[in-house]
Amino acid sequence: MSQAIALPTPAATAANPLRSLRWALADALVVAGRHLTHLRSVPEKLAGMIVQPVIFVLLFGYVFGSAVTVPGVNYREFLMPGIFALTMAGTLVAAATGMAEDRQKGIIDRLRSLPIARSAAILGATLANLAEAIVGLVLLVICGLAVGWRTHTDPLRVAAGFGLLMLFQFAMNWAGIYLGMLARSADSADQIGMTIFMPLAFVGNTFVPMQGLPGWLQTVTNWNPVSAIVQATRQLFGNTGAMQATAWPMQHAAWVSLGWSLVILAIFAPLCVRRYRTMATK
Amino acid sequence: MSFSTTSSPAIEVNDVRKRFGATWALRGVDLAVQPGTILGLLGPNGAGKTTIVRILSTLLVPDAGSARVAGLDVVRQADEVRARIGLAGQYAAVDELLSGRRNLEMVGRLYHLARAESQRRASELLDQFSLTDAGDRLARTYSGGMRRRLDLAASLVARPQILFLDEPTTGLDPRARQEMWQAIRALVQGGTTLLLTTQYLDEADQLADEIAVIDRGTVVANDTPRALKASIGGEQLDLVLPDDANLPYAAALLERITDRVPAVDGEARSISVAFDGGPRTLTAIVRALDDAAIAAEDIAVRKPSLDDVFMRLTGAPTSETMQSTSHDLVGREAA
Numbered sequence: 001m002s003q004a005i006a007l008p009t010p011a012a013t014a015a016n017p018l019r020s021l022r023w024a025l026a027d028a029l030v031v032a033g034r035h036l037t038h039l040r041s042v043p044e045k046l047a048g049m050i051v052q053p054v055i056f057v058l059l060f061g062y063v064f065g066s067a068v069t070v071p072g073v074n075y076r077e078f079l080m081p082g083i084f085a086l087t088m089a090g091t092l093v094a095a096a097t098g099m100a101e102d103r104q105k106g107i108i109d110r111l112r113s114l115p116i117a118r119s120a121a122i123l124g125a126t127l128a129n130l131a132e133a134i135v136g137l138v139l140l141v142i143c144g145l146a147v148g149w150r151t152h153t154d155p156l157r158v159a160a161g162f163g164l165l166m167l168f169q170f171a172m173n174w175a176g177i178y179l180g181m182l183a184r185s186a187d188s189a190d191q192i193g194m195t196i197f198m199p200l201a202f203v204g205n206t207f208v209p210m211q212g213l214p215g216w217l218q219t220v221t222n223w224n225p226v227s228a229i230v231q232a233t234r235q236l237f238g239n240t241g242a243m244q245a246t247a248w249p250m251q252h253a254a255w256v257s258l259g260w261s262l263v264i265l266a267i268f269a270p271l272c273v274r275r276y277r278t279m280a281t282k
Numbered sequence: 283m284s285f286s287t288t289s290s291p292a293i294e295v296n297d298v299r300k301r302f303g304a305t306w307a308l309r310g311v312d313l314a315v316q317p318g319t320i321l322g323l324l325g326p327n328g329a330g331k332t333t334i335v336r337i338l339s340t341l342l343v344p345d346a347g348s349a350r351v352a353g354l355d356v357v358r359q360a361d362e363v364r365a366r367i368g369l370a371g372q373y374a375a376v377d378e379l380l381s382g383r384r385n386l387e388m389v390g391r392l393y394h395l396a397r398a399e400s401q402r403r404a405s406e407l408l409d410q411f412s413l414t415d416a417g418d419r420l421a422r423t424y425s426g427g428m429r430r431r432l433d434l435a436a437s438l439v440a441r442p443q444i445l446f447l448d449e450p451t452t453g454l455d456p457r458a459r460q461e462m463w464q465a466i467r468a469l470v471q472g473g474t475t476l477l478l479t480t481q482y483l484d485e486a487d488q489l490a491d492e493i494a495v496i497d498r499g500t501v502v503a504n505d506t507p508r509a510l511k512a513s514i515g516g517e518q519l520d521l522v523l524p525d526d527a528n529l530p531y532a533a534a535l536l537e538r539i540t541d542r543v544p545a546v547d548g549e550a551r552s553i554s555v556a557f558d559g560g561p562r563t564l565t566a567i568v569r570a571l572d573d574a575a576i577a578a579e580d581i582a583v584r585k586p587s588l589d590d591v592f593m594r595l596t597g598a599p600t601s602e603t604m605q606s607t608s609h610d611l612v613g614r615e616a617a
Contacts, residue, residue, distance in 0.1 A: 023394065026394075027392055031392075034377060034388055037380055038379040041379040041420055042379055105375065106371050106375030107376075109341055109371060110371075110389075110436070112340070113339050113340065114393065115361050115364040115365040116392050280340070280341060
């Protein structure tokens with residue numbers, strides 16, 4: 001025990017902001033690596049992540065899809081952007097329970113007792129969640145292509161669509177982690193997360209066009225952040241069909257979705273970091 | 283570091299207070315731990331032990347008072363403190379979904395050790411804690427004792443000068459406890475300063491150079507185990523009766539003769555009391571019992587245990603665990 005290891009002290013790194021930023025990123029990547037290793041340890045987690053959306057595609061695409069017709073487009077093409085967005089939004093629940101579990105098990109305390117950047121633990125978790133979500137998204141795309149989903153626009157728009165999906169996921173991620181830091185337990189994080197997720201996912205245009213809804217409900221769904229990303233990706237992929245959006249947020253869905261994601265990030269990222277800091281006063 | 287010379291205490295706590303809502307968890311705690319020694323922080327559940335450890339390891343900010351670890355203020359120099367301490371918690375903070383080896387490597391990387399150095403250190407620690415065979419298995423397959431050892435190993439990755447162990451053996455079976463004790467003793471031989479919390483009297487007695495007894499948020503005694511036991515004075519008399527009918531009467535008798543308040547355990551039908559150890563008092567006790575026609579199942583005279591000290595200081599053995607442990611201790615000493 002007497003031999004010392006030369007540790008780069010935080011004081012030394014703090015003196016150079018660029019170096020400390022590099023360490024913060026490096027620490028976040030180590031934490032992210034931990035989360036990604038879990039996928040290898042618990043393959044059923046990855047399986048669960050994939051199976052549910054595939055079931056949604058089959059269930060909605062073929063079972064309900066046989067009863068729903070969207071003018072000008074194959075229903076399964078109309079459906080896929082909804083499933084993409086649903087899956088991205090759903091990571092809110094996983095992020096919340098993951099964080100609550102790490103808190104319960106003392107892993108957050110372990111990280112907080114280490115001389116690492118305050119943001120590294122949270123940033124690491126969000127990056128890992130994003131990486132997982134991208135894997136899920138790729139598999140969903142393959143699944144979508146298999147059931148006949150196609151894009152009908154230029155590569156730039158398609159790329160923008162996936163970019164918006166990932167940004168939306170990243171934003172929801174921070175909201176989920178904040179919830180996980182507030183929740184009493186992993187179970188309660190899961191329940192609160194689902195309570196937030198369900199209306200977001202289903203009170204909107206995810207599975208059906210909104211034109212059939214009563215007026216007051218349309219106002220709500222028009223401003224639902226999930227509706228915005230669904231409509232945005234439908235537009236960017238060319239899956240909207242013949243129906244024209246009339247409401248302003250739906251006409252400018254890509255910008256509204258970008259705005260939503262940035263607002264959610266701007267609210268929850270600082271809240272997360274602050275909460276992480278003030279854990280020490282509770 | 284010029285400010286962490288060997289002459290100043292490795293851990294220094296001055297009038298630290300902490301409140302959770304309306305309850306004061308700490309009501310002004312003072313402690314000093316010399317470098318290379320073990321302080322046992324002994325107290326029942328809810329006494330404030332964990333709160334002290336959390337404050338010293340920078341996880342919690344005190345409401346008042348100050349604390350220095352390795353000469354550094356735990357609030358203002360928290361980052362520097364973190365680079366010098368190790369923490370192993372009551373709830374083993376290992377990642378169950380990583381292998382033991384990956385757990386240690388991850389901590390090494392977070393201490394900014396190079397990858398090769400992290401791997402080397404992980405192997406070394408797995409070896410040191412007899413986990414080499416299990417090193418590549420997921421930690422969730424480990425037994426309770428193995429998990430605690432892995433947690434301890436994780437706290438040692440960066441060779442901390444100062445180590446905090448919060449109830450390192452709570453919930454372990456006797457064999458795993460013995461192994462943990464061995465590991466802890468070996469550490470301190472290497473010069474690490476250690477603050478250990480425990481609700482087991484024998485654990486503090488076995489491991490600590492000094493014991494601070496904490497009760498309801500204050501330190502009620504702070505001395506070497508030997509001095510604490512001596513402070514209660516003389517000898518301890520244990521009287522066991524065949525049934526509990528005469529317990530209160532016998533207790534009153536003992537109190538009158540020894541002028542000390544005896545501790546009565548109804549379940550074990552036993553009474554414990556401190557006395558001067560002289561044959562005259564002993565004879566008086568035996569005679570008084572005889573006169574009252576109280577038959578004793580057993581009478582034993584022994585040196586006071588820490589349990590007696592604890593009861594004297596806090597009025598009662600405040601937790602179940604403490605009580606059962608104290609009986610183990612008495613039993614072993616009597617044997």
